[in-house]
Amino acid sequence: MGRSLAAAFLKAGHPTTVWNRSPAKAAPLVAAGAHLAPSVAAAVAASPLTVVCVTDYEAVRELLGGDGVVLDGTTLVNLTSGDSAEARETARWAGRRGARYLDGAVMAVPPVIGTAEAVILHSGPEADFAAHRTTLEALGTVTHLGADHGLASLYDVAGLAMMWSVLNAWLQGTAMLRTAGVDAVTYAPFARQIAAGVAEWLPGYAEQIDSGSYPAEVSALETDARAMTHLIEESEALGVNAELPRLFKAMADRAIAAGHGKEQYPVLIEEFSRPDPA
Structure with a gap:
């Protein structure tokens, strides 16, 4: 990823x-016109903007806290993956050393860096983002989420939750249909249509969550729960793993037991907002 980021700037x-x-890993970049710094300190001193992408936040602090590294006056953009608490702590760490700090998350794979398809999230002071936005746009489609340094990391993991949930649901359906001789390629267009249709519900469901009111405009949660039972039974009858639909049903059952059976599906936000049940 680091090589792709540098190549996009070049x-x-x-x-x-x-x-x-x-x-040696930087050789192709040097051949393309980059200057190879002999040390981290020299790399930071070379520009008012430093972009770092390494293994984790601990590595960021280890590298940039080394002897001779002067962060005072530098704008540091950290695109290393981590959690929101680490992002906020690293922002405080950088601030104590005189740096302006933006935390970021790369929502893309290396081959698309430098194209509009690459979504790069940033959080931290808006003025610091605005000062370097034109440069950062070389990496892809950049977005500033807010002053809270932890927001980019939170959006990152929220996006991963969406990605894995959609993929796992598709795999569940694919496993079921394979028992009837339907291959994944045949099922995929239908699954994509369903996923796109569900995505259309999100704005309206979001309004219900933000208002705390969940009228059953489409269907009641207890109706969805009956369909979940069907999904579990069908999976088990086909010899397909039913762990995922059982998880859906367990959460719905808790919400129904709490008196939310007549409300619409987004009321499950109350279950998702609680710690794991004991």
């Missing part, structure tokens, strides 16, 4: 200095 015509623990 392609956009930005003077770019790179550093890597293994200098």
Whole structure:
């Protein structure tokens, strides 16, 4: 990912200095016009904007807290993956060293960095983001989420929750249909249509969540729960793993037991907002 980020800056015509623990890995970037810094300190000193993407937040602090590294006056954009608490702590850590800090999340794979398909999230002071937005746009479609440094990480994991949930639901259906000789390629267009249809419900459901009112405009949760039972029974009858639909049903049952059976599906936000049941 780091090589892809640097390559995008170079392609956009930005003077770019790179550093890597293994200098040989930077050779293609140097061949493309990048300057190879002999040290982290030299890399940071080369520009008022430093973009870092390494293993984890601990590695960020270890590298940038080393001897000779001067962060005072630098805008540090950290695109390393981590959680929101780490992002906020690293922002405080950078601030104590005089740096302006933006936390970020790359919602893309390396091959699409530098295209509009690459979504790059940023959080931190808006003025710091605005000062470097034009440069950061070389990486893809950039978005500023707010002043809270933890927001980019939170959006990142929320997006992963969506991704894995959609994929796991598709795999559940695919496993069921395979027992009838329907292959994944045949099922995929129908599954995509269903996923797109469900996505259309989100704005209206979001309004219900934000208002705390869940009138059953489409169907009541207790109706959905009966359909979940059918899904569980069908999976078990086919010899397909039923753990995922049983999880759906367990959460719905708790909400119904709490008196929410006549309300619409988004009322389950109350279950998702609680810690795991004992």
